[in-house]
Each structure stands twice: as C-alpha cells, then as structure tokens.
Amino acid sequence: MIWQKIKYKLKWGLRDIQSFFGVSFSTKIIDGGVRVLCFHGVCRDEQSYINARFLKESHLKKLLIAIKNHFNIIDLETYLNGKYSQEKLNILLTFDDGYKNNKTLLLPIIEELKIPVTLFVLARENMPLWPDLIDIIFDQQKQKLLQQLYGIDNKEKFKSWIHHQPTHIVESVTDELKIIAQPFLADYKEFWETLSKEELILLNEHPLVTLCNHTANHYNLLSLDQKQLKEEVEVCSQFLKEINAKFPDVLAFPYGFYNAELCSTLDTLNYHVRFSITEGINTDEKAINRLVINPFISIRNQLISIVNGKY
Ligand SMILES: [Zn+2]
Structure with a gap:
C-alpha cells in the first residue's frame, strides 16, 4: 500500500516536471473511444476537503475547461446510442449521490461552459448519508x-x-x-445536504442535466435480499418516472459494489445499464467502469489518467 502511494507520487511528480518543461501528452491513441468519469460533490474554494469525493469549485471549473478543450463531452443519450465522435476521446461526466451543491455550485459552471452532465440521485430527501x-x-x-x-x-x-x-x-x-x-x-x-424533490424536478427540465438511478437509500446492494434489492432500485425508478426523467432505469451501484449474481437479478428486473467505479472490488464486465476523479492531483495528471483510463 505504502509502495503503491510512493509509486503514484513519483509518477505524478515526474509528469508535473515534464509539464513545467513544456512536454505535451498525446490524446491521439484513443480517438473515437469513450471514458466515463465519476464525480460526487462540489465545495466552495475556502472550504477544506474532509474527504476525497469533493472538488473545490475553481478546481472543478479548470478541470472541466481542460476536458472540454482536449476531448468531446457527450450526454447520456449520445453515450447509450453510441453515435459519438471518432476524431476525439469522448467523455461522459457523471456525478453521484444527488448533493445540493450539484445545483448551487456545479450547475452555474456547466451552464457557462455549455456541457452536459448525468446525475445519479437518491430518493431519500434531507437525510445525510x-x-x-x-x-x-x-x-x-x-x-x-x-x-x-x-x-x-x-x-x-x-x-x-x-x-x-x-x-x-x-x-x-x-x-x-x-x-x-x-x-x-x-x-x-455542502458536504451532506441532498437535492429536494422540487430541485430535482427543476434539474430534470434542464437541457444540460440527465437524472438517473442511484437507488432509494444508497445501501450496499450486496447486503440486501432479493425483495429489498427490488424495492431499493424500484423506489428510485418510480420517483424518477413520476418527474418524467428520461432514463429512470439507468443505475449506478452505491459504493461501486456489485457481483455477477446481483447483475443477473438486475437483468430480470430490467435494469440492464449499470455503472460502477474502477476502484471497486471487482472487474465484472456486466457493469460499465467509471474513473473516479482525484482532487489531489494536477489537472495535467488527471487528463493523462483520463486518456489512460486508470491512475
Ligand atoms: Zn454513491
């Protein structure tokens, strides 16, 4: 673990030195490919990080500008129909957990940059996780x-x-x-408040926002029996259907936890599009891996990791 950390620090440090001397990095090798990125919350610049799931708003804006400049940002519908750029690396931006800051801090940034995002939200109002x-x-x-x-x-x-x-x-x-x-x-x-139903209704009508299913209560789905699992995914799906969300059955696993058995059950319940995270406990191909954004590395290192699809 400690050697792994040292290895990453050396790798990222070397890349930052290369950047200082004007060495560029290539985005050519993955033209026409696609990466799905996983963000969570956004906090204000003057706030200290209390976890690695948040990005400060100015850092997020710089990163999104860099992503927009180097790659082709697509929305969920384009991702699902596969009709995206063959000249650039395509990027789907996803934000998990339905934090209120996705409206107060993220929305003004994506409106200014005119880029689409997908939010995986819960059906659990005003209860901290x-x-x-x-x-x-x-x-x-x-x-x-x-x-x-x-x-x-x-x-x-x-x-x-x-x-x-x-x-x-x-x-x-x-x-x-x-x-x-x-x-x-x-x-x-900023670190715990979630979006109200009224805010989700408004966000769902926003042309740059797609709302999707992150379950009702954010439980580890592997700890549930079949009846509980069905309820967890369907309560959120039903809520999204009520507010006319376009993809209520597109799911992101809480904590990225899943296995083949869970995927088979979700198949029978008609939840066929499932997102996980690369740093999860498995590499089952029945879920789409996402690269979780790291707030502690430079923009350049983050872009290189996006190109490589890993850290
Ligand atoms: Zn989550």
Whole structure:
C-alpha cells in the first residue's frame, strides 16, 4: 500500500516536471473511444476537503475547461446510442449521490461552459448519508465517541464494518452518527445536504442535466435480499418516472459494489445499464467502469489518467 502511494507520487511528480518543461501528452491513441468519469460533490474554494469525493469549485471549473478543450463531452443519450465522435476521446461526466451543491455550485459552471452532465440521485430527501456523517465526525475529531459506541475509532475500519451490516443496523447507526454530528451539520452543509424533490424536478427540465438511478437509500446492494434489492432500485425508478426523467432505469451501484449474481437479478428486473467505479472490488464486465476523479492531483495528471483510463 505504502509502495503503491510512493509509486503514484513519483509518477505524478515526474509528469508535473515534464509539464513545467513544456512536454505535451498525446490524446491521439484513443480517438473515437469513450471514458466515463465519476464525480460526487462540489465545495466552495475556502472550504477544506474532509474527504476525497469533493472538488473545490475553481478546481472543478479548470478541470472541466481542460476536458472540454482536449476531448468531446457527450450526454447520456449520445453515450447509450453510441453515435459519438471518432476524431476525439469522448467523455461522459457523471456525478453521484444527488448533493445540493450539484445545483448551487456545479450547475452555474456547466451552464457557462455549455456541457452536459448525468446525475445519479437518491430518493431519500434531507437525510445525510453515513459516509458524510463519518467524515464530519472525524474532521471534528470526535472519533472517540465512535470508539465508545462501536469499539472502532479508525475511519477505514469503521467504513468497512458498516458496509457489511444489514439495513436496519445501517439506519440505526446513521441515526446515532447524526446525533454526534448534529452540532456541526450547519457548518458542513455542502458536504451532506441532498437535492429536494422540487430541485430535482427543476434539474430534470434542464437541457444540460440527465437524472438517473442511484437507488432509494444508497445501501450496499450486496447486503440486501432479493425483495429489498427490488424495492431499493424500484423506489428510485418510480420517483424518477413520476418527474418524467428520461432514463429512470439507468443505475449506478452505491459504493461501486456489485457481483455477477446481483447483475443477473438486475437483468430480470430490467435494469440492464449499470455503472460502477474502477476502484471497486471487482472487474465484472456486466457493469460499465467509471474513473473516479482525484482532487489531489494536477489537472495535467488527471487528463493523462483520463486518456489512460486508470491512475
Ligand atoms: Zn454513491
């Protein structure tokens, strides 16, 4: 793990030095190809990162301008019908979890740049997700309370424990985390607030926005029985159908977790288009891999990783 980190730091450092001396990088080898990118939230420039799922608004804007300049950005419909550029690398931009900042901070940027995005949203209004609460609690250095309640005060260990719990435990832990984080929630709004139904209705009518299914409650789908799974995907699908979203059955797996059995079940439920993330636990070809954007590397390193389809 530590060697992997050193290897990446050396690779990215070398590329930044090359950039300093004017060495360009090639985008030619993948003309006509397509990459799907996965973003999550956007925060304001003056805010400190509390996790790797967010990008500051000026960083995001610079990155999107660079992507627009080098590649061909497409919308979901164009991606699905396959009628995209053969001269450039095509890019589908996706944002997960339906954060309110996708409207307040992302929308003005994509309107200015005139680029389309796909948002994978939940049908769970105004309830913080447990990973966001964990990040707030750790940023406030209140992890001792987690040690007292659950016997775990390490962030990664806590996350891997909760990933494998049944939904009623996930919900009760989320309620307890919310109580711990409550005094600080107002200061971290960008990092947990999700879009209201009214905001989703407005976004769905926006010509640059496509809304898709990220399930009802963002549970690890591998921890659900068949009845729960059906409900999780169909509640979100039904909600998207009610607001006339065009692709209510296009799905992104929460946390990127999936396996072949889950894909077979989703086939029987008619959810055939499924997105995952490259850094997930598997490489099953029944889901479309996405490259998760890294907020801690330079724009140049990010562009090279997009060309390569990996870090
Ligand atoms: Zn998610």
